[in-house]
Amino acid sequence: MIRGVLEMGAAGFLPKTASPEIMMGALRIVLSGGVYVPAQAIASGSEMVLDRLTERQRAVLRLALKGMPNKLIGRELGLSEGTxxxxxxxxxxxxxxxxxxxALYAIAKSGARI
Structure with a gap:
């Protein structure tokens, strides 16, 4: 179901059991240009091509998939926006x-953790 809504252009997926705090956080992510998918949809166990990513690529991707813009990712990790x-x-x-x-869809589909 998550895959379907993302393919149709949704900015995320929020289960109806989500708490008000989760809903507000998801809304903030989406309004800032990010994509929200619940952690349980991403946090299974299999690995994929993520094994071929460097630790820095993983760290940047992890923050990007939380909805952070490049400028804030750079500040968080001490990198330039270009990097x-x-x-x-x-x-x-x-x-x-x-x-x-x-990327979010591929990770969710594989069940990998980043």
């Missing part, structure tokens, strides 16, 4: 995806 973009581009190439939404 953040480079790490994201490299991670997307490795994962064979084009953007954050496709």
């Amino acid at each position: 953040v973009k480079s790490h994201l581009s490299a991670a997307f190439r490795t994962m064979d995806v084009r953007n954050r939404t496709e």
Whole structure:
């Protein structure tokens, strides 16, 4: 179901059992341009091409998938915005995806943890 809504262009998926706090957090992520998917949809056990990502690429991707913009990711990790973009581009190439939404979908589909 999550896969279907993301493919149709949804900015995320929120189960009806989500608490008001989770709903507000998801709304903030979506309004800031991010994509929200519940942690349980991403946090299974299998690995995929994520094994081929560097630790820095994983850290940047992890924050990007939480909905953080590149500028804030850079501040958080002590990187320039250009370096953040480079790490994201490299991670997307490795994962064979084009953007954050496709990366999130690929991770959720595989059940991998990042």
